[in-house]
Amino acid sequence: xxxxxxxxxxxxxxxxxxxxxxxxxxxxxxxxxxxxxxxxxxxxxxxxxxxxxxxxxxxxxxxxxxxxxxxxxxxxxxxxxxxxxxxxxxxxxxxxxxxxxxxxxxxxxxxxxxxxxxxxxxxxxxxxxxxxxxxxxxxxxxxxxxxxxxxxxxxxxxxxxxxxxxxxxxxxxxxxxxxxxxxxxxxxxxxxxxxxxxxxxxxxxxxxxxxxxxxxxxxxxxxxxxxxxxxxxxxxxxxxxxxxxxxxxxxxxxxxxxxxxxxxxxxxxxxxxxxxxxxxxxxxxxxxxxxxxxxxxxxxxxxxxxxxxxxxxxxxxxxxxxxxxxxxxxxxxxxxxxxxxxxxxxxxxxxxxxxxxxxxxxxxxxxxxxxxxxxxxxxxxxxxxxxxxxxxxxxxxxxxxxxxxxxxxxxxxxxxxxxxxxxxxxxxxxxxxxxxxxxxxxxxxxxxxxxxxxxxxxxxxxxxxxxxxxxxxxxxxxxxxxxxxxxxxxxxxxxxxxxxxxxxxxxxxxxxxxxxxxxxxxxxxx
Numbered sequence: 001x002x003x004x005x006x007x008x009x010x011x012x013x014x015x016x017x018x019x020x021x022x023x024x025x026x027x028x029x030x031x032x033x034x035x036x037x038x039x040x041x042x043x044x045x046x047x048x049x050x051x052x053x054x055x056x057x058x059x060x061x062x063x064x065x066x067x068x069x070x071x072x073x074x075x076x077x078x079x080x081x082x083x084x085x086x087x088x089x090x091x092x093x094x095x096x097x098x099x100x101x102x103x104x105x106x107x108x109x110x111x112x113x114x115x116x117x118x119x120x121x122x123x124x125x126x127x128x129x130x131x132x133x134x135x136x137x138x139x140x141x142x143x144x145x146x147x148x149x150x151x152x153x154x155x156x157x158x159x160x161x162x163x164x165x166x167x168x169x170x171x172x173x174x175x176x177x178x179x180x181x182x183x184x185x186x187x188x189x190x191x192x193x194x195x196x197x198x199x200x201x202x203x204x205x206x207x208x209x210x211x212x213x214x215x216x217x218x219x220x221x222x223x224x225x226x227x228x229x230x231x232x233x234x235x236x237x238x239x240x241x242x243x244x245x246x247x248x249x250x251x252x253x254x255x256x257x258x259x260x261x262x263x264x265x266x267x268x269x270x271x272x273x274x275x276x277x278x279x280x281x282x283x284x285x286x287x288x289x290x291x292x293x294x295x296x297x298x299x300x301x302x303x304x305x306x307x308x309x310x311x312x313x314x315x316x317x318x319x320x321x322x323x324x325x326x327x328x329x330x331x332x333x334x335x336x337x338x339x340x341x342x343x344x345x346x347x348x349x350x351x352x353x354x355x356x357x358x359x360x361x362x363x364x365x366x367x368x369x370x371x372x373x374x375x376x377x378x379x380x381x382x383x384x385x386x387x388x389x390x391x392x393x394x395x396x397x398x399x400x401x402x403x404x405x406x407x408x409x410x411x412x413x414x415x416x417x418x419x420x421x422x423x424x425x426x427x428x429x430x431x432x433x434x435x436x437x438x439x440x441x442x443x444x445x446x447x448x449x450x451x452x453x454x455x456x457x458x459x460x461x462x463x464x465x466x467x468x469x470x471x472x473x474x475x476x477x478x479x480x481x482x483x484x485x486x487x488x489x490x491x492x493x494x495x496x497x498x499x500x501x502x503x504x505x506x507x508x509x510x511x512x513x514x515x516x517x518x519x520x521x522x523x524x525x526x
Contacts, residue, residue, distance in 0.1 A: 002092050002166040002274045003305035004044065005117075010085040011065045013039045020332050023323055024091070026297075027307040028316050031327030032359050037309035040327075041170070041277050044307070047088045047121045048168050048275075050151055050161045057144040060123065069142070076140040084123040090165055092117045102165055104155035117165070118154040123147055166274035167191075171262050173283035187238045189265065193272070206237045260289050260296075267300040275305045282312040294318045313355035317346040326358055326412070335411060342407040353395045357405055358412065360393035362524055365402045365418045370497040371455055372396040373505050375419070378513050382521050392524060402444075409442050417524040418444040419517060424453040445520035456493045456500075457486075458514040467493070470507060471500065 007020040014036050029037045045051045052059055068082035092099045102117045130146035137143060151159040169188045191199065214230045221227040242249045245261060266276050282290055297306060297319060310316060316324055322343040324335040346354050357363055366372055375394050379387050387394060397405065402418045409416040422428045432444040452458045460467055471489050473479070479491030486494065493500045504511065
């Protein structure tokens, strides 16, 4: 199968230099806002679709890497002018009649052993064209109009979109301007669905029929030698065709259904698409339709290469986190190293916080909603800061073993503190100590006595006077917990964890904080 193997970017938008290696089939690009997910997809479209080929050179202001622009302005000269290089390395079937057109030395001038399939885009100052601009350049001004844009294959041959290496489609649901999006989608689908002879025949017949229909209207002549006619150059078949479903054009189905139907059509094997880019496919989709879309993608992800940029936790986990490419600190990391059993678990577990963990700078994992409610209060009480100010996420495991999250954290070297109960098991305490001694980036915190076996017990032990006066007890009620009597107030806390936590949170009182929670907060802030 033909697909995109790797991408190399230099000097484009936020990336001074970036390399991405893609999986053969499914690729899920995730990252914080402004991490560069859309930039990666745009870079691919610039190379494969020759995006900006006919655009005004003023667009370059938005394409150059700002660091490179600043470096030029600090030390102006022809050699320091910003430039852009984007290389797309391809995996092509060598028996494909056009494969040799793309095969050769990597155009950057590396060794002969580096012969590969690929296309290189270059945007650089043309010294010959810009002769006489030296004084302007020395003043720190970028002569955009004197830049040249070139597309060449690794065989050092001029690349043109008509000779694309494979059938390629991009679905973008982020744009609010629908017409260009639909025109692009319809044209691409038309060219991938039918071979060249079929398309030419359809276009010729359309032009002929159009002229016949106009003649049949019978408009009177303007004068003896003048009459109205159809300018065939203005009515091109690809610009007016639309996809209809049940007599309704796709444009009129609403944004959510548009996204779903576009995806279904793109994934239809009969349409012969090799590479499909999808930008934030979750946009405008309700939960049911998002599930439908994921089902479509999951069932057909082996038939094409799919590259998705997303903010959706459901998409990232449902399509298997081993396929995730994470953008962080201007580099990419593959999560293929995460244990496959963990990846398969998160694929099935809907209520998970995988993406929140991945995108956090630091995180504290807690067992459930009680800790989730009170920990920000304790954090502010100890540090005088909010968790938001210190860019720390609190993630509730909600019944998912924290060990599964730690498997992800270990693979990403992310700093994680786990606050958990020892559940009256000395073995849990011993295992936590063993884990902590073997790991620097992740630590587990729990009370070091089995008598302090859970969050509520630890808090009550050092705040009993305050809590006894605050928590109302019904006369005659036993408040047993798992058929054991821990006292009425603690018993009510154990049986009504979230309610009591909320009461503490809104009481305005200051509580003593168990030592293991203090330790966790101090460690995560280091």
